[in-house]
Every structure is written in C-alpha cells, then in structure tokens.
Amino acid sequence: MAQLTYREAVAEGIAQEMRRDNNVVFLGEDIAAAGGVFKATVGLFEEFGEKRVIDTPISENAILGAAMGAAMTGLKPIAEIMFSDFLAVCWDMVVNEIAKARYMTNGQVKVPLVIRTANGGGSRFGAQHSQSVENWAMAVPGIKVVAPSNPSDVKGLLAAAIRDPDPVLFFEHKSLYAMKGEVPNGEHVLELGKASVLRQGDDATIVALAAMVPRAVKAAEILATKGIEVTVVDVRSLVPLDTQTILAETVKTGRLFTVEENPRLCGWGSEISSIVTEECFYDLDAPVIRITTPHVPLPSSDNLEDATIPTVERIVETILKNMG
Amino acid sequence: MAQLTYREAVAEGIAQEMRRDNNVVFLGEDIAAAGGVFKATVGLFEEFGEKRVIDTPISENAILGAAMGAAMTGLKPIAEIMFSDFLAVCWDMVVNEIAKARYMTNGQVKVPLVIRTANGGGSRFGAQHSQSVENWAMAVPGIKVVAPSNPSDVKGLLAAAIRDPDPVLFFEHKSLYAMKGEVPNGEHVLELGKASVLRQGDDATIVALAAMVPRAVKAAEILATKGIEVTVVDVRSLVPLDTQTILAETVKTGRLFTVEENPRLCGWGSEISSIVTEECFYDLDAPVIRITTPHVPLPSSDNLEDATIPTVERIVETILKNMG
Amino acid sequence: MSENMGNKVSLELYRTQLLARYFEQRASDLFLENLVKGTNHLALGQEAVAAGFGVAMNKSDYTYCTYRGHTHTLVRGAPVAPMLGELMGRECGILGGKGGSMHLTSVEHGAMGSYAIIGAQLCIALGSAWSAQYLGTDQVTTVFFGDGTTNIGTFHEALNMAAVWKLPVVFVCENNLYMEYTPIGKVTAVEHPGADRASAYGLDSIIVDGNDADAVYHAAQDAYARARAGDGPSLIECKTYRHQGHSRADPGKYRPKEEVEAWFARDPISMYRLRMMENGFTDEDLTEMETEIQNTIDEATEVAKLSPVPSLDIIDKDVWADGGSAWRN
Amino acid sequence: MSENMGNKVSLELYRTQLLARYFEQRASDLFLENLVKGTNHLALGQEAVAAGFGVAMNKSDYTYCTYRGHTHTLVRGAPVAPMLGELMGRECGILGGKGGSMHLTSVEHGAMGSYAIIGAQLCIALGSAWSAQYLGTDQVTTVFFGDGTTNIGTFHEALNMAAVWKLPVVFVCENNLYMEYTPIGKVTAVEHPGADRASAYGLDSIIVDGNDADAVYHAAQDAYARARAGDGPSLIECKTYRHQGHSRADPGKYRPKEEVEAWFARDPISMYRLRMMENGFTDEDLTEMETEIQNTIDEATEVAKLSPVPSLDIIDKDVWADGGSAWRN
Numbered sequence A, B: 001m002a003q004l005t006y007r008e009a010v011a012e013g014i015a016q017e018m019r020r021d022n023n024v025v026f027l028g029e030d031i032a033a034a035g036g037v038f039k040a041t042v043g044l045f046e047e048f049g050e051k052r053v054i055d056t057p058i059s060e061n062a063i064l065g066a067a068m069g070a071a072m073t074g075l076k077p078i079a080e081i082m083f084s085d086f087l088a089v090c091w092d093m094v095v096n097e098i099a100k101a102r103y104m105t106n107g108q109v110k111v112p113l114v115i116r117t118a119n120g121g122g123s124r125f126g127a128q129h130s131q132s133v134e135n136w137a138m139a140v141p142g143i144k145v146v147a148p149s150n151p152s153d154v155k156g157l158l159a160a161a162i163r164d165p166d167p168v169l170f171f172e173h174k175s176l177y178a179m180k181g182e183v184p185n186g187e188h189v190l191e192l193g194k195a196s197v198l199r200q201g202d203d204a205t206i207v208a209l210a211a212m213v214p215r216a217v218k219a220a221e222i223l224a225t226k227g228i229e230v231t232v233v234d235v236r237s238l239v240p241l242d243t244q245t246i247l248a249e250t251v252k253t254g255r256l257f258t259v260e261e262n263p264r265l266c267g268w269g270s271e272i273s274s275i276v277t278e279e280c281f282y283d284l285d286a287p288v289i290r291i292t293t294p295h296v297p298l299p300s301s302d303n304l305e306d307a308t309i310p311t312v313e314r315i316v317e318t319i320l321k322n323m324g
Numbered sequence C, D: 001m002s003e004n005m006g007n008k009v010s011l012e013l014y015r016t017q018l019l020a021r022y023f024e025q026r027a028s029d030l031f032l033e034n035l036v037k038g039t040n041h042l043a044l045g046q047e048a049v050a051a052g053f054g055v056a057m058n059k060s061d062y063t064y065c066t067y068r069g070h071t072h073t074l075v076r077g078a079p080v081a082p083m084l085g086e087l088m089g090r091e092c093g094i095l096g097g098k099g100g101s102m103h104l105t106s107v108e109h110g111a112m113g114s115y116a117i118i119g120a121q122l123c124i125a126l127g128s129a130w131s132a133q134y135l136g137t138d139q140v141t142t143v144f145f146g147d148g149t150t151n152i153g154t155f156h157e158a159l160n161m162a163a164v165w166k167l168p169v170v171f172v173c174e175n176n177l178y179m180e181y182t183p184i185g186k187v188t189a190v191e192h193p194g195a196d197r198a199s200a201y202g203l204d205s206i207i208v209d210g211n212d213a214d215a216v217y218h219a220a221q222d223a224y225a226r227a228r229a230g231d232g233p234s235l236i237e238c239k240t241y242r243h244q245g246h247s248r249a250d251p252g253k254y255r256p257k258e259e260v261e262a263w264f265a266r267d268p269i270s271m272y273r274l275r276m277m278e279n280g281f282t283d284e285d286l287t288e289m290e291t292e293i294q295n296t297i298d299e300a301t302e303v304a305k306l307s308p309v310p311s312l313d314i315i316d317k318d319v320w321a322d323g324g325s326a327w328r329n
C-alpha cells in the first residue's frame, strides 16, 4: 500500500495500463506537457512520450471523435474532457455516436474507450465549471458511468474502465483531487458495477457517490453518536448499477436515503428511489428520501456554494427528521 | 373550433404570436422557404417575410446562440432544432448558457426564447433521429419543458411558451404531426405548468406525455372493457410540473403508472415516481410502476421499433398484471 | 466481353458507378412500393464521387459517410442483399435491421459507418487516421460529407486537428449545391464551401468535377499518395448534383428547371458511357456489363424480400460487448 | 492637470488601460490574500486590447467576453467596487456573488457577459448584432476571445453566420500565443489563428499590435464604421501577451524566458506612457492621473471588503423571471 492523493491515483491508474498495453493512448487539452490543469496526469508525458500522450487543440468534438475512431480501429484511447460541464459541448459524440455505434451496427463497431472528466462542485468556480452531470450520462443507453470516491477506487476503477470493451465515462470529482488514501501497490484492477458497503447499521441505509461518500460517512458517524446506526453504500458505478447490493442493504434497514450532488430533477437518486420502491415496496418502513442539490445552477461564492450542495449537516438533519 | 393537424397547429400558434408582436422572430434550418422538413411551419415565410422567418446554415450552436443574444437584447426568438437528437450538438447552449444566464447574473440577463424541436420515435428513422429527450431537459435547472399531445395544446402551449419570459424547450412529437383535432379559432393561449385530466377512474392513475397520451387513453378504454377504470393525466409540461394534479389524482386511486418514451434510466417517470412515493407513500396501495422504453438505443425496423416504445398492449398488460 | 476492353480502371469506374446507380434506383423503387420505411437519401446523380474514390483506394483503407451513404458503402464491397435488406428492415440486413438506411456499415470492408448527425463523422474519421498513423500501417481514411456540412463546427475542428497531426485522411466535400432545400450560397460566406476554406487549415484549394469519375479518381490518387507519404490531409470539393429530392419526402421543387436540366445533361453515368465508347468499348460490351449488374441487383432484391423481419430478441442485444443490454446485476 | 493635455482620445486610452491594469493588480493581490476564491484569469499585459475597443465603441454598443473578462467589463463603465466585490463573493458583487470572476456582466453598460465555456460567446454575440440589425439601431456588438478559441467549432459557426447575415459584429481575437499552457502553434494549422481564417468567411485578414492601444483603437474604429455602414462583420487578430500565468494555479513556467522578457519590454502601459510624454504630457500630469485611478481602486477595495457575504436567501432566487426557482406548484 502507498499513500496517494486522488489525483496521483489517476496518473497511476493510467500509467499502469499504458505500461501493460501499447495501444492505450491518451489525449486532451493540456494533459501532456503541463500534466493537466488539475495536475492529475503529471509524469505521463515524460514516461510515454508525445506519441501516446497528446495535447490537443480546444476541440472537444474532435477529441472525442478521434478517440472514437481510434477505438473502432484498434487503439484504446483515454480522452480527457477537462470539466464535465464541457461534455455539453461534445454531447453529440457521447450520446449519439459513441454510445450508439455498437447497437446500431448490430455489433460490428466496437468502441472501447474511456472519457475522463472532472465533475462536481465545491471549488467556487461558478455554474459553468461545477456541475455534477453523471445523471446525464446515466440516462443514455450504451455508455458505462463510473464515479470513484477515493484514491484506491480511482486507480482500480480507472484500470477496469480502460480494460473494459465498452465506452466508459469516468467522473473524477474535482473537490476530491487532494484527498489522500491507501492505494495498493502494483497491479490494481477492480470490477465495474460493484457498489461498496462502507459501514453497516440497522436503522437506515444511505446510498452516495463520489464527493457525497465521505460526507455520508461523516454523517453516519455523527448519527451514531445520537444512537442511529446507518449503512453507507458507495455506488461507485451508475452503469452497470449494483442493484443487488443497494436492494439488499435497503431491505435490511427498511429505510433509504440517497445523497447526490445532482440538481433535484431526474438525478440518479430518482432512478434508485424508483427501483427500490418498485422492487421493495413492502419492505420499506418509510418512503425513500432524496437529498440533492436544489434545482438551481450552482452559485459561485463560498457560502452560497456550500449551502447549495448537500452538506454533512443537511444529511444528518434530514435523516434525523425522517427517523424522528 | 377548427379541425387542424398537429403540424398545422404549430404554424398557427407561431403565426398568432408573430401577428401580435413584431419582435417575435423565427430561425432554423429549412424552416422558411421550404416550410420545415415536417411541414410544420408552412406559410410563415410567406406571411412574415425573410426578415422574420430565417433559413440558417447547419450551425445549431449559432442558431441557439443567435436566439439567446437576440432574446437578451429585446427580441423574442423562436429557434427550431430540427430533431431533438440534435440538441446534443448544441447542448452547451441550452444547459450552460440559456438555462443559467439569468441566475448567474443575478437576474440581469433575460432570455425569453423558445426552442422548438421534433422529438420521439415511431418513424423508423433509427437511433439518431428518434429519441425522446425531454428528460435531458427536465434535469437542467433554468429551462421550462413542454410537450403537447394534441393540436389544441400545441397552439395554446406554443403561444404560452412564446409569451413566457423564460426559455422554453418545446418538444413536438414527430409521430403526432399528422394527428387531427379541434383547435379554438382566434387567440388561444394556455398556461404552462398545468396537467390535464383526460379521463377519471377509481382503480389506477396513468400519467403520460406527448405520444404516450393517446396510447394511455386507448389503454384506459380497453381496461374499462375489463372492468378497470383508470384516470389518465396528460402532464403537458415537465417544468413547471403540476404536482398538485398528479398527486391528487394518484391519491384518489392509490395506484400510479407512468408511461414514457424515455429509455429506462433517469426518465421523467423516475422523477414523478420519486415525488409521488415520497409525498404520498401512505396513500399508495402499491408501488409506482414505470412503463418505459427499455434502456437501449432505438432500432430502426418497423417491428423492432414498435416493440421497443411502450405500446397500448404493453400498457394494458402491465396494468392488468399489477392490478391482478 | 471482347478483348479490347482496355483500361482496367475505366472499367472498374464504370462498373462501380453502375452498381451505385442501379442500387439507388432499386432503393427508390422499393421505397415507392412501401418496402423501405422511414427515410431514404439517395445519391442518384452523385455516383461518380463514391466510385472515383472507391476505386482509387485500397481495400484496407477506411471510409466514413453520411445518411446519404448507400453508394459509399457499396463501393467498398459491401454485399448487395444485406444492404437492401437493411433498407427494408429485414433480418438479413447488414445491420440486422437495427440501423436502417442512414447507418449502413460494413466494418469488414472498411466502411466504418454512415452517420446521420451532420459533421460527426469528420471528427470520427480523425480516429482511424490516427490509429493508422500510430500503428504504422499505410491505411488512409476517406470521409464524405456535403456542402451544407461545411458550416457546422465539427468540420472546422476536424480539419484543424487533421492538419496539425498531419493525419492520413482525405476530406471529400460533395457539393451538390443544396443543404436539404436551401441553396448552399444562401447560407455560406464563400462561394466554394469546401475549397475556399482549405487555406484556413494550411491546405490546398482543390475543386474537381464530381460528375467525372476520372477526374475524381485522379484527385483521389493524388490525395492518397500525399497521405501515404506522410504529408497529411487533403480537402477535395467535388461539384455534383443529386437527381432527386433531398430525401423521400422532398420532390425538390425549389430547384430551378434550367439548373436541373443542365445537370441531368451532365449525368455522370451517361457521360462516362460515352467516354468508354470513345475509348473503344462497344455498346455490346457495355450493355452486357449493365445487364450483369442489373441482375445482381435483381437477385439481391429477391433475397432481401424473402428475408423475414428481425426477431424481437435482438432488441436487447449488442448494447454491450458481452452481447447484451443489462445495466444492472 | 495642466492645459497641454492634448488629444482627448489618448488620455482616455491611457486612463482606461491604467484602470484595467490597477484593477487586475488588485485582483491578483486579493487572490494572494485569499480574499478571492475559486479561480481568476487576469488580463495583465493585455489591457491595450480592451481599452482600444472600449474607447472606440459607443456607450450603447454591446460586448461579450470570456472568463478573462475583468478588463473588458470594466472598460464599459462597470463600477469597480461591485466588480471587486463579485470576485470576493460579496453581497455588493455585480452578480450578487452568484457568478464570480468568470461571469462578470453589466447589462446596463452593454457588457452582456463573461462566458466561461470556450467559444459560446461568439455565437451569442450574433444575437445582439442581429437584434440591432432587426430593430434598426446603430449598435455594434464586439466579442472578445483568445487564440485557442479559434479551434473550436463555435468560432466557425459564428463567423460564417455573421458573414452571411452581414451582422454588425466585430470578432476580436486576442492572440496571447497560448491556449492555457500550450503554445498556440502546436495546436493550430495556420500561423495566425484568427487572421489566417478570415478568408474562409470572405473577410479581410487583419492583424494589429495588441500592445499598442492606438493601433487597436484605429482598427476598432474601422471595424465599427464598416459595421455601422451595414457592411458586416470584421475579424481582428490582436497580438499580445499575458504577464502572468493562465489562471491562479499557473506559474507560467512553460514560456521561454526570452519570450517573456521581450514582451514585458513591450508592456502596453509603459509604452503608452512614453508616447504620451512624447506627445507633450508631463510626468506630473500622468502621475496625477495614475494616483487618482489608484485611489479609485483603493476606495472600491475598501467598500468591497466591508460588504457582507451574500444572504443565503438568494440561492433560490432568479432562476425564473418571477424571481424564484419553483419548478412545481
């Protein structure tokens, strides 16, 4: 085990796979010589050279197009879209091309690629650089959606995403880049589509993702001091979705709270709430409660942003109120 | 009352508003001289001339950008994005610019515009020209989302959208363009955010939108012959959402079925299911059941497409199975 | 056929154009018979472009085309019955009936797909050019698109990146003078929507007569030589004209009669036939070839007609590499 | 100040550049004091561009700029304290603390916004140019963007549509040689990312010294005259250089020392000061002006520092025209 930051785990995950497979290539804006605007790809250019680690123009459609065509013809590209908000600029490539090609061609076209992107709020960057858009991706058939909450998962899930034969949208959380954690040395590959249960309790279950995971864990600790024991599930991957774990952990406690950074409407919480309600209705002691960002663009100043995204306090209060 | 087709009602709704307000302008690809690829805008160019009804290059970002900037400076633009699938090409303009401008500028920037687009399947056009993406729009704070199911609503809701001081994404359903119906003569303006109850029954409630509305009504008629009386609610507008009507009509029957063309994950049905479950949990006799397109891109051939989008039969069977 | 057939390339160009022409005519007929559903964008009148490039390229090369992509896919060698079957939504379809007319693809023939959202394929084409460059193969990528497509952002991004990376890719703008129903001049800042933009990417301005298969073929050869030599992309504007409306729904009434007549008088296939005869082919030779190709189309039509509709099972297939569509465990 | 101040425009250009310079220096200081959060993209070194256009345009004209838009917003007359307050996330902020450094806007001054997603504002700028044309006002729209922005699709779409519609809009490419940390030459197919693309839209190729406020001012005047005469858009490439890194996080190490030195030697403000003195202004005159502007910034800083953080109430305000954020009844 090594102590790595979340950002270092990104570079390590990519490096592990680039060493293994010469056909893994990496492109994006300022990812090479500069090591990325979040410094998450430092060292890759030096190790793998300009043929495999490539600085592109500001051309998000060309970046994803090039990645797609390369994936169709033998390479394993990793493309960075600097901020997940910018996926909107090249959304056509994601949803209409990359996600649909295999299906539309009856399996002829294969698109094994990874799109990495910095997702989420907390950096005071304002509404165009802070969104959590993993729900957008979940709504699109044909693309896998992964969002790790800690350095070890970053390395293991990124490696799995690169090895996956299908396109994967990999959401790194920009407010976690500085987070430190234990990461296995040597080859580390996880399986996509497995949630992880971080803590177990009898009273309620929380399902969270990415930056909401440490907050959920913290909330659980506070609740424990008040005599409420909650299970915390880190979803890790929205597609494929580990409904087995989510349903099992919900049934055990009879109560489910989802904690998501998505704005209120049509977030992934609504999907999980709907699945759980449909499939475990008679096992629920109370309705599923979604804790979300309100349905507003994200404001930029510290106090406003902090009050908008779900906080530890809000999680605790919401659970207390509903368990009271 | 006049008998109009859904497509004629589009032209009539636009014409009504262009006659009223000289600052209403209309732009899009092939919408002027040719009257639109769906012939939904025939006659407007002839009546209002090339200064107000404008054929554009294939430049969806420029179309929406021009509409936005014009809306910010005194005009009331209507922009057509030919197929809703193409919203992905200019998604940045919708979600990051148009939807957020007012909020980010603390109310300084006003964006009163309408984006009209042909949504939905049933035309054997394949996966890139058949999607129902109203759920994408619902997920974005700052834009209103309307989807009419009949000619009268087309005219009345389009007029309301044009008069609305906020940006509205107006989803016309391409498989309804040929539908005929009674449309009020003269000025006809509805209110955004009001669902309509098309039929009332005691046994269950169906909530549907756009092309799923006539199917839901048909299903209700078939169910009635089997002794099951269902309420059918046409949501009409996803944002604002008429939760009062949806909740009231669900509580009356204790059972809710949503029927949507969206692929399975994160469709608007999941949002309504989550709201209803959270707020009426103890009034529900059974879990909310979502009837959706499976989570696949839409296949093109007749029989495959027909079997993918929810059919009258599937609605009937699902309700029968769950009421059985 | 007789011995004096001469130039193999001419023969191949004529044969390829005929195949394209007869296929499109059949697609049109089947559409009128209501055996082809949805929509259908025919390249009738534009066959010389697909043929010229198709004949000039190597079998291992890659191509990308548009919703108007029947002929571009055919010229790569994609088999006729599955192509027609796809238009008809049959089980034998080259996409199993899942894609339809706008998405014809035959990866085994290097036909990497037909793309129905304007401009996307220009960016995707960068990728196979990049992989060929990376892997050190000599494969060149050709990407077809229309005049109207030069006004969307992806055109610009693709051209710039191709030039910067010196990719082996040839951008073929088929200027048929219309973006759907709108004359290209009404929506474009320059006269030649492709050629007048080449310098913005440091490329030569190239215009060829897109109704002359030989001219297209030679331009293609030059571009391929350049690409294979590592000298990067080319942008070639081919002036041509479609014989029918934009798609099934369009009678094409917006086009001036004289313009239509002038272009029909320059029909690529009639012109090429005349040239073949000037070059010593006999009417008999050519008629024999024509009959043979027409027979191929007829036979394929029968095969496709006999094919059943796809099994509903495939709805849930091939979203993922494991063959299925499961999004949960 | 003394009587011999001479040319009013020069004075205005110098004053405007100073205001921009001192504002950016203060923003930088406040950032280092951790009073400005998030990110901050300064235009230090590029002030002559914003000033040249700002002085040349009419009060009623429209402007659009980028995340590097402090100076472009200031030159329209946006008040300093609310500008600094916005960077600091205070209640007095020009956006109430909701937008931040990357979105400065002052609609009442025609500063129609700062846009943080590359290229979008070029398309949005079409709209106010269109409305001015439609309504028959003489307003011209100016839109600022960087060299790196010339490679995204929206650049292309905006330029083409502006040219086709003959819109009164001026596209100002501030070529500071870098797209973030990447030299523009490494990712661009032509030497002059703006000017070498002008012909693709039927426009003249125009390059000006972006560190010379007079040169910028004259180019702006020409473009505005053209726009107001109904002759359509212009694309002007201004060569300039930023004195700091791309944003807060960037020390700018990727730039060669000689390059940096050469450009610092061409600091627009020092150069302009010399020219003013050559033209008869005294050191005293100029120092007086400098002090006055510095005082304005100091006073505004105090005002902003005293302003409280925004009330949490505003989180739910102004999504909609009714002032609220309700999505349900």
Ligand SMILES: Cc1ncc(C[n+]2csc(CCOP(=O)(O)OP(=O)(O)O)c2C)c(N)n1
Pocket: B029, B058, B060, B082, B086, B089, C068, C116, C117, C118, C119, C145, C146, C147, C148, C149, C150, C176, C178, C179, C180, C246
């Ligand atoms: C992004 C996008 N916008 C609009 C369309 C609708 N559309 C289909 S074909 C077409 C015209 C294309 O014209 P051109 O590029 O000249 O090709 P041609 O059809 O003439 O071969 C348009 C606007 C589309 N498919 N994708």
Ligand SMILES: Cc1ncc(C[n+]2csc(CCOP(=O)(O)OP(=O)(O)O)c2C)c(N)n1
Pocket: A029, A058, A060, A082, A086, A089, D068, D116, D117, D118, D119, D145, D146, D147, D148, D149, D150, D174, D176, D178, D179, D180, D246
């Ligand atoms: C669509 C999009 N892609 C990437 C970015 C990230 N980004 C912000 S500034 C920048 C560089 C812009 O360079 P240039 O246009 O030269 O402007 P400058 O910063 O030099 O003023 C990039 C890539 C963005 N904001 N939007």
Ligand SMILES: [Mg+2]
Pocket: C146, C147, C148, C174, C175, C176, C177, C178, C179, C180
């Ligand atoms: Mg064309």
Ligand SMILES: [Mg+2]
Pocket: D146, D147, D148, D174, D175, D176, D177, D178, D179, D180
């Ligand atoms: Mg720059």
